[in-house]
Amino acid sequence: MAIDFTLTPGQRELQLASRAFARDVLSSARPVYEKLPTPEERFLATKPAYEAMVAAGFLRKCIPAPAGGENAGLIDMAIMAEELYSVNASITLTMLGTVLGLLPILIGGTPEQCGRLLEPFLRKSGAPLAGFCSSEPGGSANAASPPPGEGVRTTAKLHDDHWVINGRKKWVSSATGWDRKGADVLCVVCRTGAETRPETSVSIIAVERPTPGIMFERAIDAIGHRGHLTPQFGFENVRAPRRNLIGEEGGGLALSSASFTGTAALVGIFGVALMRAAFEFSLNFALTERRGGIHPIIEHQAVGYALADAKMKIEAARYLSWRACHAVDTQNPAADELAIQAKIYGSEMAVTVITDLMRVVGIDSYDNELPFGELLQDALALPIFDGGNMGIRRRQLHTMLKRREYDPLLASGAA
Numbered sequence: 001m002a003i004d005f006t007l008t009p010g011q012r013e014l015q016l017a018s019r020a021f022a023r024d025v026l027s028s029a030r031p032v033y034e035k036l037p038t039p040e041e042r043f044l045a046t047k048p049a050y051e052a053m054v055a056a057g058f059l060r061k062c063i064p065a066p067a068g069g070e071n072a073g074l075i076d077m078a079i080m081a082e083e084l085y086s087v088n089a090s091i092t093l094t095m096l097g098t099v100l101g102l103l104p105i106l107i108g109g110t111p112e113q114c115g116r117l118l119e120p121f122l123r124k125s126g127a128p129l130a131g132f133c134s135s136e137p138g139g140s141a142n143a144a145s146p147p148p149g150e151g152v153r154t155t156a157k158l159h160d161d162h163w164v165i166n167g168r169k170k171w172v173s174s175a176t177g178w179d180r181k182g183a184d185v186l187c188v189v190c191r192t193g194a195e196t197r198p199e200t201s202v203s204i205i206a207v208e209r210p211t212p213g214i215m216f217e218r219a220i221d222a223i224g225h226r227g228h229l230t231p232q233f234g235f236e237n238v239r240a241p242r243r244n245l246i247g248e249e250g251g252g253l254a255l256s257s258a259s260f261t262g263t264a265a266l267v268g269i270f271g272v273a274l275m276r277a278a279f280e281f282s283l284n285f286a287l288t289e290r291r292g293g294i295h296p297i298i299e300h301q302a303v304g305y306a307l308a309d310a311k312m313k314i315e316a317a318r319y320l321s322w323r324a325c326h327a328v329d330t331q332n333p334a335a336d337e338l339a340i341q342a343k344i345y346g347s348e349m350a351v352t353v354i355t356d357l358m359r360v361v362g363i364d365s366y367d368n369e370l371p372f373g374e375l376l377q378d379a380l381a382l383p384i385f386d387g388g389n390m391g392i393r394r395r396q397l398h399t400m401l402k403r404r405e406y407d408p409l410l411a412s413g414a415a
């Protein structure tokens with residue numbers, strides 16, 4: 001493989017189209033919802049911008065061509081996500097959370113399931129939502145725990161030709177939809193087997209709207225992603241046809257883990273997007289502000305060095321994430337390792353770099369008129385969502401390192 005980070009003409013076009021959409025549509029979305037008092041009101045106020053995103057074809061660009069979409073791979077998604085997320089993390093997460101909700105179907109679904117369940121997401125109209133229902137009240141870092149750990153608590157039992165699902169979920173992006181009645185499709189991680197070993201008793205079942213039994217409890221008033229919906233809700237005897245089992249019965253944990261590999265590489269890019277927005281503001285501030293002194297503050301060595309350090313970390317995070325995306329696209333054996341590293345590095349760098357850049361700008365960065373408050377609030381989610389870096393992601397790396405066959409040079413291609 002040649003090492004060449006030059007974008008193809010198609011990728012450059014995608015980058016410019018995403019940048020233009022972010023500037024023309026997303027940049028004006030936040031003032032519409034930011035002052036609204038409840039998370040649900042804020043989420044509802046993002047619907048026109050989300051509809052515009054769908055109409056512009058961005059959701060289709062996340063669905064692979066064999067499934068009827070226009071996605072050419074994870075690197076293309078990363079290029080697009082960086083542009084959109086750097087301008088509005090909330091609405092971009094609503095779209096990418098929907099893609100996460102479809103991933104089990106895209107990875108493990110039959111042609112019949114893909115054709116039937118993906119159809120609303122391939123149109124360039126409406127505001128279709130999907131959710132990946134893994135997290136539960138009481139924690140989900142140990143979903144793979146054997147007894148006496150509880151692991152996954154939500155259950156599905158077969159009655160005639162239907163699964164009947166009971167349990168509670170929390171933090172699932174857009175799961176209760178625009179009206180509390182449920183997203184168009186929910187991929188539910190649940191226990192289907194009577195036996196207790198998680199590797200063989202957890203499955204993923206697709207629940208289609210409309211269905212009775214989605215019990216909205218509350219919309220979490222999260223620290224960041226203020227225009228995005230993460231509800232807590234229950235399944236009370238929710239029915240899904242038997243044919244909506246995605247992949248093998250008992251194969252749910254493996255399918256979850258496969259779904260989360262690609263998203264890990266993208267979370268690295270989310271970090272890049274937020275750092276990049278903070279950097280652009282800070283550089284301009286340093287070039288133009290004298291703060292009562294003689295020279296623009298960039299002339300002070302301490303300021304220049306801090307900006308240089310920040311830029312270096314942004315570049316490093318971007319290329320590690322692109323490398324991870326490429327490894328996922330090419331089914332490289334080091335894809336899991338690189339994706340998790342990109343997730344941990346990009347997410348933790350984002351919190352560090354945004355905080356460092358606030359010190360460059362100084363006290364005015366603490367004014368909500370400036371972008372730092374929102375960027376930092378959004379960044380704080382990155383190390384703890386999509387599998388928290390402590391409870392899940394580092395544990396996955398630790399497990400790899402302990403394997404006898406682990407090869408430290410695999411990720412460099414020099415094994």
Ligand SMILES: Cc1cc2nc3c(=O)[nH]c(=O)nc-3n(C[C@H](O)[C@H](O)[C@H](O)COP(=O)(O)OP(=O)(O)OC[C@H]3O[C@@H](n4cnc5c(N)ncnc54)[C@H](O)[C@@H]3O)c2cc1C
Pocket residue numbers: 097100131132133134135136138139140141142170171172173222225228230381384385386387388389390391392395
């Ligand atoms: C904006 C946003 C969107 C989200 N969207 C979704 C979604 O669409 N679908 C979804 O399912 N979830 C979603 N989540 C939840 C998110 O993915 C969490 O990462 C996930 O719930 C796991 O959280 P956790 O690792 O903190 O686990 P928890 O089980 O809550 O663990 C808490 C802490 O306990 C410690 N811990 C627990 N077990 C171990 C262990 N074995 N080893 C070491 N430490 C341990 C760690 O310190 C860990 O951080 C979202 C969250 C946010 C903020």
